Amino acid sequence: MGHLYALDFDGVLCDSCGESSLSAVKAAKIRWPQLFDQVDTAMEGWIVDQMHILRPVVETGYENLLLVRLLVEMRIPSIQKSSVAVGLTVERILENWSSIKPVIMEEWGEERGALVDLFGKVRDEWMEKDLSGWIGANRFYPGIADALRFSSSTLYIVTTKQGRFADALLRELAGITIPPDRIYGLGTGPKVEVLKQLQAKPEHAGLTLHFVEDRLATLKNVIKEPALDKWNLYLGRWGYNTGGERAEAQTIPRIQLLELSDFSKKLK
Numbered sequence: 536m537g538h539l540y541a542l543d544f545d546g547v548l549c550d551s552c553g554e555s556s557l558s559a560v561k562a563a564k565i566r567w568p569q570l571f572d573q574v575d576t577a578m579e580g581w582i583v584d585q586m587h588i589l590r591p592v593v594e595t596g597y598e599n600l601l602l603v604r605l606l607v608e609m610r611i612p613s614i615q616k617s618s619v620a621v622g623l624t625v626e627r628i629l630e631n632w633s634s635i636k637p638v639i640m641e642e643w644g645e646e647r648g649a650l651v652d653l654f655g656k657v658r659d660e661w662m663e664k665d666l667s668g669w670i671g672a673n674r675f676y677p678g679i680a681d682a683l684r685f686s687s688s689t690l691y692i693v694t695t696k697q698g699r700f701a702d703a704l705l706r707e708l709a710g711i712t713i714p715p716d717r718i719y720g721l722g723t724g725p726k727v728e729v730l731k732q733l734q735a736k737p738e739h740a741g742l743t744l745h746f747v748e749d750r751l752a753t754l755k756n757v758i759k760e761p762a763l764d765k766w767n768l769y770l771g772r773w774g775y776n777t778g779g780e781r782a783e784a785q786t787i788p789r790i791q792l793l794e795l796s797d798f799s800k801k802l803k
Contacts, residue, residue: 539742540688540745543753558599560582563604566653570604573614592628608620619638680708681799686803692719693730697720758789768791771798
């Protein structure tokens with residue numbers, strides 16, 4: 536009858552780590568100007584390098600701001616405001632982010648909604664002032680644009696990225712227009728709920744369902760939902776995940792590890 540693919544965006548279609556890290560530095564300077572007075576160009580370069588390593592822990596964009604500030608506190612002990620920053624390493628953040636995040640949010644007195652709004656505003660302003668620079672800080676993975684363009688499957692984007700940014704990158708960087716009702720971005724609900732909505736649409740009856748993600752935790756959430764048993768689940772090896780997560784995924788029967796070349800063939 537045909538195939539339906541629900542595709543994550545960052546880490547599956549697009550490598551946005553350069554852009555999200557630079558946007559986070561810009562936003563952090565606005566949010567905590569006194570702390571970032573001591574951050575020079577060399578330290579900014581170091582921060583962006585570390586953010587590439589830490590990218591697998593980021594579920595939603597605003598977390599980039601928290602990571603940027605935490606890295607600065609790790610590097611400059613005199614400005615530490617968080618108890619967890621003392622003696623912290625990048626490796627420990629990778630292993631313990633889910634327990635670190637609520638502690639720093641409370642100790643810094645931050646609120647999720649305000650950080651989400653600021654991160655979106657900084658990106659909007661960058662796009663408005665320098666669209667080519669913003670676009671250029673992102674890249675689609677090799678073969679993805681053609682795979683999307685020539686796919687005969689029914690495609691949906693299911694992402695924690697704000698929908699307008701995913702849409703802009705698809706149009707400007709990949710030359711592809713996906714109808715707005717097929718992009719489920721930040722604010723449309725948890726991915727498990729979006730998948731339930733997609734499988735319930737009458738026009739999707741009889742389609743084989745596929746969900747491609749780069750976050751193992753998200754796929755494990757899908758597995759916990761018996762209503763989503765019909766979905767074929769894939770972890771993209773090329774995305775923002777660690778060797779440990781890929782090894783764990785291999786022990787879970789529902790999850791198929793996917794190579795980038797195989798993914799492009801599947802979509803076509």
